Amino acid sequence: MWKRKDLLGIKELSADEINQILDQAVPMKDIIKRDIKKVPTLRGKSVINLFYEPSTRTRTSFELAGKYLSADTVNIAVSTSSVVKGETLIDTGKTIDVMGADIVVIRHQASGAPHLLAKHIKAKVINAGDGAHEHPTQALLDLFTIKEAKGAFEGLTVTILGDILHSRVARSNIWGLSKLGAKVRVAGPSTLMPPGIKEWGVEVYHRVEEALEGADVVNVLRLQLERQQKGLFPTIREYARQWGLNARRVALAKPGALVLHPGPMNRGVEISPDVADGLQSLITEQVTNGVAVRMAILYLMSGGGVADVPR
Amino acid sequence: MFLVKGGMLIDPAAGIKAVRDILLQDGRVVEIGEHLEIPEGAEVYDATGKLVTPGLIDVHVHLREPGLEAKETIASGTRAAAMGGFTAVCCMPNTNPVTDSLALVEAVQSIVRRDGAVRVFPIGSITKGSAGQELAEIGDMAQAGVRAVSDDGKPVSRAEIMRLALEYAKMFGVTVISHCEEQSLAGDGVMHYGPMSAMLGLKGIPAAAEEVMVARDIILAEASGARLHIAHISAKGSLELVRAAKARGVKVSCEVTPHHLSLSDEAVSGYSTSTKVNPPLRSLEHITALRQGLADGTIDCIATDHAPHTLEEKAVEFAAAPFGLVGLETAVPLILDMVRNNELDIERAVAALSSNPARIFGLPGGTLRPGSPADLTVIDPDLELVLKPEDLKSQGKNSPFLGMALIGFPVLTMVEGKVVMRDRNLLVD
Ligand SMILES: [Zn+2]
Numbered sequence: 001m002w003k004r005k006d007l008l009g010i011k012e013l014s015a016d017e018i019n020q021i022l023d024q025a026v027p028m029k030d031i032i033k034r035d036i037k038k039v040p041t042l043r044g045k046s047v048i049n050l051f052y053e054p055s056t057r058t059r060t061s062f063e064l065a066g067k068y069l070s071a072d073t074v075n076i077a078v079s080t081s082s083v084v085k086g087e088t089l090i091d092t093g094k095t096i097d098v099m100g101a102d103i104v105v106i107r108h109q110a111s112g113a114p115h116l117l118a119k120h121i122k123a124k125v126i127n128a129g130d131g132a133h134e135h136p137t138q139a140l141l142d143l144f145t146i147k148e149a150k151g152a153f154e155g156l157t158v159t160i161l162g163d164i165l166h167s168r169v170a171r172s173n174i175w176g177l178s179k180l181g182a183k184v185r186v187a188g189p190s191t192l193m194p195p196g197i198k199e200w201g202v203e204v205y206h207r208v209e210e211a212l213e214g215a216d217v218v219n220v221l222r223l224q225l226e227r228q229q230k231g232l233f234p235t236i237r238e239y240a241r242q243w244g245l246n247a248r249r250v251a252l253a254k255p256g257a258l259v260l261h262p263g264p265m266n267r268g269v270e271i272s273p274d275v276a277d278g279l280q281s282l283i284t285e286q287v288t289n290g291v292a293v294r295m296a297i298l299y300l301m302s303g304g305g306v307a308d309v310p311r
Numbered sequence: 312m313f314l315v316k317g318g319m320l321i322d323p324a325a326g327i328k329a330v331r332d333i334l335l336q337d338g339r340v341v342e343i344g345e346h347l348e349i350p351e352g353a354e355v356y357d358a359t360g361k362l363v364t365p366g367l368i369d370v371h372v373h374l375r376e377p378g379l380e381a382k383e384t385i386a387s388g389t390r391a392a393a394m395g396g397f398t399a400v401c402c403m404p405n406t407n408p409v410t411d412s413l414a415l416v417e418a419v420q421s422i423v424r425r426d427g428a429v430r431v432f433p434i435g436s437i438t439k440g441s442a443g444q445e446l447a448e449i450g451d452m453a454q455a456g457v458r459a460v461s462d463d464g465k466p467v468s469r470a471e472i473m474r475l476a477l478e479y480a481k482m483f484g485v486t487v488i489s490h491c492e493e494q495s496l497a498g499d500g501v502m503h504y505g506p507m508s509a510m511l512g513l514k515g516i517p518a519a520a521e522e523v524m525v526a527r528d529i530i531l532a533e534a535s536g537a538r539l540h541i542a543h544i545s546a547k548g549s550l551e552l553v554r555a556a557k558a559r560g561v562k563v564s565c566e567v568t569p570h571h572l573s574l575s576d577e578a579v580s581g582y583s584t585s586t587k588v589n590p591p592l593r594s595l596e597h598i599t600a601l602r603q604g605l606a607d608g609t610i611d612c613i614a615t616d617h618a619p620h621t622l623e624e625k626a627v628e629f630a631a632a633p634f635g636l637v638g639l640e641t642a643v644p645l646i647l648d649m650v651r652n653n654e655l656d657i658e659r660a661v662a663a664l665s666s667n668p669a670r671i672f673g674l675p676g677g678t679l680r681p682g683s684p685a686d687l688t689v690i691d692p693d694l695e696l697v698l699k700p701e702d703l704k705s706q707g708k709n710s711p712f713l714g715m716a717l718i719g720f721p722v723l724t725m726v727e728g729k730v731v732m733r734d735r736n737l738l739v740d
Contacts (some may be wrong), residue, residue, distance in 0.1 A: 011510075022397030043692030090626055110628035111512035131630070133512030168512060195515065 002300035006059055006125040009134035010175040018143065018176060024296035024304075025144050025289070031068055032291055042071035045102045045302055049075045050092070051128070052108040057263060058128050059135075061287070062105050065294035071102075071302075089113060090120045097121040102299060106130075132166045137297060138262050139172030141290040143180065146283050147259055148215050148289070153180035159211045159253075160184065161245060162221030162270055163192040165232075169262045170221060174202055187211030188221075188243060191232045208243055215253040219260040220245050223270045236269055238247040246272040250280060258282050312336045312350050313728065318358025322365055323658045324666040324678035333363060338728035339638040342681055349570060356723060356733075364399025364661045366676050366686030366726065368668040369639065371463070371488075371542055371566060371614035374400070374431070376422060376443035378407025383619040383706045385419075386426035388639070390739065391617070391705035393732040395639040396721030398686040399430035399674060400617075403463045404441065411436040411447035416455045428739045429724070429740060431684070432674060435475045437462045437487060453483035458672045461488035464589075468494055469528055472609060477537035486538040486564075486672060489550065490523035492516075492590065503591040508574040515630060516591050517645050518546035525549040529556045532563055540671065543616050545590035547600035554609045564671050566612035567601050567646035569638060570711070578711060584625045585711040586630035588618070591621050606655050611671060613663040615642050619707020635706040641698065642648055643690055645712075647719035663714050665680060689723035696720055704737065 002020065010018070010157075031037055047066040049059050059075060060150055061164040066073035078086065087095075089108070104116050108113040111131030118125040129135040143153075150156060158177050164170045164186050177184045178201055186197065198204055205211035212218060225236060233239050250259065259271075259281045269274045276283060318330040320343070330345035333340060347661065348356055369392065375383035385402075392400050402419065404410035410419060416433050420473045423431040435452035439445045441462040449460055460480055467473045467489070480487050494696045497520040502508050504515025525541055528554055533540035544550060556563045575595050578586045586592060593601075604610045618635025625632050646664065649655040665688075669677025676686040687691040695718045700708040731739050 050708030088623075088627060108628070110630045112629045115582050116628060131512045165509075171510070171512065195504055196509055199506050200510075259575075 002225040004232045006114070007136055007297060007301065008114050008125065010116060010136045010139050010172045011134065013179070015179045018140070018179060021140055021293065021296050021300060022147055024300055025292045028295035028299070029289065032288060035138050037068050038070060039068065039091065040070045041299060041304065042066065042069040044301055045071045045075045047071045047099060047103045047105060047298060048096050048101045049073065050096065050104055050106045051076065051279045052078045052106070052113070053129070055107055055129070058107060062128065062294050065291050065298055068291070069298060071298065080153055089117055092119045093121040097123050097182060103290035103298060126297065126301070127188050129168055130170065133168055134172045135168040136172050137290070137294055138169050139176045140297070141293040142173055142219060142260055143176050143285055144289045145286050146258065147258060149189045149282065150216065152202070153177065153182040156182040156216045157214060158217040159183050159187055159215040160219045160221065160299055161187045161208065161211065162243065163223055163227060164188050164221070165192045165194050166224065166227070167221050174200055185211050185215065185296065189233050192227070199253060208249060210250055212249055215257055217258045218245060218250070218253060219259065221263060222264065223266055225266065225269070242267050242269055244272060245275055247274055247278070250275055260286060263287070291309065312353035313725070314347065314349055314353045314355045315358050315687065315689065316355055317724050318361045318363035320363045320679065321657055321661045322679050323662040324365070325680045328658055333679060333687070335687070335725070335728055339679050340679050340683045340684050340685055343679065345664055347518055354486070356689065361722065362657070362690040362692055363470065365379065365665045365679050366724070367396045367643070367664045368399045368674060368676060369397045369615050369617070369642070370401040370422040370672060372400040372402050372617045372639065373405065373619065373635070374402040375406060375619060376412035377418065378425055381621050384426065385422045385431065386428070387704060387706045388617070388619070389426070389431060389738070391637070391639040391739055392429045393724045393737060393739070394704050394721070394735070395641070396643050396724055397429055397639060397690040398688065398724060398726045399432065401432045401434050401459065401672065403461060404434055404436040407725050408600055409436050409441045410434070411439050413448060413451035413455050416452050416457055420455070423648040428737070432672070433457060433465045434488065435460045438472060439614045441465045443467050443472060446472070446476060449480050450483050455483050455652070457485065458674065459486040459488050459540065461490065461542065463488065463490045464607060466490050466494065466524060470531065473528060474531045475533065477531055477535045477539065481535060481537035486540050488540045488542050489524070489528045489564050490574070491521045491528060493520045493523040500591070501587060503581050503593045505576060505594050507594070511577070511579060511582070518548055518593065518597065518735055521590055522548035522552065525552050529561060529563055531551070532560045536562065538562045541567050541694045543571065543590055543614070544601070544610065545571045545597060545628040547597045550600050550604045550609055557609065561667045564611040566614040567610045568614060568616045570636060571643045572598065572601055572605065572649065573645045574711060577699060578678065582629045583711060584627070584629055585636050585709045587629060587632050587634055588616070588636050589634035599628055602649065602654055606659060610665065611667045613642065613646060614668070615639050617705070619705050620709050622708060625709050625723060635709065637703065637705045637710050639705060640703055640714050641710060641717060641722055644717035644719045647690070647692060678702045685728035687723070687725045688721050690719060691722045692719045694718070694720045694722065
């Protein structure tokens with residue numbers, strides 16, 4: 001049984017809890033593959049997607065996950081332009097709460113916003129990405145994808161490549177992979193590395209070739225191109241040359257190593273098109289798995305147990 | 312006449328740490344002695360088992376009035392001070408308007424006369440509107456009694472303006488208080504830059520942001536021979552710079568807040584906005600250095616940087632919340648905690664809370680030698696209270712210590728012979 005009210009981050013989850021979600025995602029993926037992708041499991045439940053940052057991908061994934069399980073899903077896109085001073089997060093949350101929401105999925109540019117919301121509302125809260133803090137459902141779908149392909153995590157070496165400093169995907173992946181027994185390497189320029197990251201039990205590399213040597217999985221992070229204007233690295237061109245994942249670099253990893261990317265990609269910057277579309281890439285599979293994992297999470301958080309897995 | 316009987320008197324300026332009776336009359340200390348006779352008609356306060364100190368002085372307080380009365384007023388802020396054992400506070404000029412002229416200093420002083428529960432000494436701004444461009448009327452403000460100027464909250468970014476301010480303020484015997492923060496390094500950081508900020512995904516303010524400006528201002532103070540006071544020192548490196556400067560004879564002093572001594576950046580982990588302060592709560596190595604600096608005398612003063620905000624302002628996302636916490640009513644128990652843990656002498660603690668601020672800023676009080684003002688604080692070192700928002704007299708409830716049991720609270724606050732707080736009750740209307 002799932003015991004938590006909210007899913008705010010991977011850091012506070014146990015390996016058991018992570019595995020519970022990953023296991024539950026297996027039958028969910030079967031549903032997606034069916035011709036008629038609908039089970040009545042969450043009929044009468046409402047899921048609100050409260051998005052303060054535009055993200056078509058994650059929002060659609062959550063929306064479909066809810067719909068496949070027959071939940072009523074509503075999307076709220078909040079304009080975050082600082083010119084229009086809107087309602088506070090707490091007020092918005094309370095409004096949604098009294099309308100009878102069961103689960104609120106929140107994406108917010110401020111780290112900790114889901115925690116603030118969760119403290120003030122009765123509905124369950126799922127963090128769909130908060131600032132540079134965590135993106136638990138992305139990490140869970142990455143873990144699911146790795147598990148599907150590799151079977152287990154013990155003995156695996158996973159290299160996370162790119163802008164670690166600003167990446168919530170990196171943080172959630174680091175916690176999740178470490179808890180499940182994989183070895184984690186992070187690689188990127190020192191100006192895009194968080195302070196004290198060595199204390200997180202990861203290996204830090206500044207040369208991409210070394211970071212890839214012998215890796216079983218490479219998870220390439222999306223580069224926010226505007227970081228260049230802040231002086232964090234000299235040019236996009238140099239970034240692509242120094243840190244971009246290309247076929248020559250993939251060849252340094254273990255044969256059959258997996259390539260992941262949370263999307264959307266900057267082709268030709270952090271990842272070359274041939275690698276993105278290559279045989280080792282599981283990037284499109286990640287998208288499918290994203291829906292399955294989110295179905296599993298919605299299901300577990302709504303009180304579903306392993307015993308009554310919908311078949 | 313008022314007799315404080317049987318308390319443990321801690322008067323570092325007079326070199327006294329002993330059980331003494333203190334007789335006060337007409338706003339002055341009359342006599343100190345063992346077993347003084349009770350004069351006829353004198354009111355007696357039995358301070359047996361309690362600490363008696365010269366009135367505590369907080370040189371860094373935001374009273375918010377005029378202009379920001381939703382956060383705090385001079386009435387509410389000085390009542391919070393009285394509850395906290397403070398008989399005098401220096402209020403920062405970042406009100407609306409900024410206290411940058413004689414007229415505005417006098418305006419604050421007149422509200423204090425009407426509403427103040429304790430002594431209030433306004434600090435003027437360094438530059439007009441604290442905009443960092445042109446010097447404020449420091450000379451005029453000095454004539455109205457201003458002893459220090461500061462652009463607190465808006466660090467003077469141009470070194471040349473700081474140099475001029477130090478040169479100019481020196482003529483009037485005015486101390487320049489510097490909130491040291493190099494803004495290109497601090498950026499839009501919201502907590503200490505380090506493993507915790509990285510983990511929480513919050514932008515960090517590196518210790519270097521403070522240290523760089525402490526170095527700059529010490530160099531400028533040394534060159535001009537002016538008096539510089541570093542506000543709310545928080546970084547290990549800053550402390551080393553001050554220590555070295557003092558050894559060279561630079562006229563520099565500094566203060567530390569109780570929260571920088573007692574809380575680390577780990578306190579931010581739940582994203583509670585009452586832990587969002589500037590400078591930020593630092594990591595353990597900085598805290599250890601600060602405690603050492605206070606114990607060895609490198610740090611002169613303990614000041615709260617009392618910074619009240621409304622509930623609404625703080626009930627937002629961490630990054631969107633304003634900086635600051637309320638400190639007046641929790642300073643004494645937090646500092647006594649260090650004394651109980653043998654990390655700090657009680658004499659050193661009282662010096663940092665009373666005699667040093669009085670000496671550095673030329674304020675009345677700081678000692679209970681006969682003839683001194685009857686500004687006095689009695690502390691019950693064993694009184695344990697669970698901090699509740701409704702008990703705080705400050706309008707600001709933004710304390711990270713809410714719900715915690717703290718030990719050692721003031722039980723008597725006397726200002727110029729008038730008891731303003733007794734047994735945790737305010738005696739001013
Ligand atoms: Zn300040």
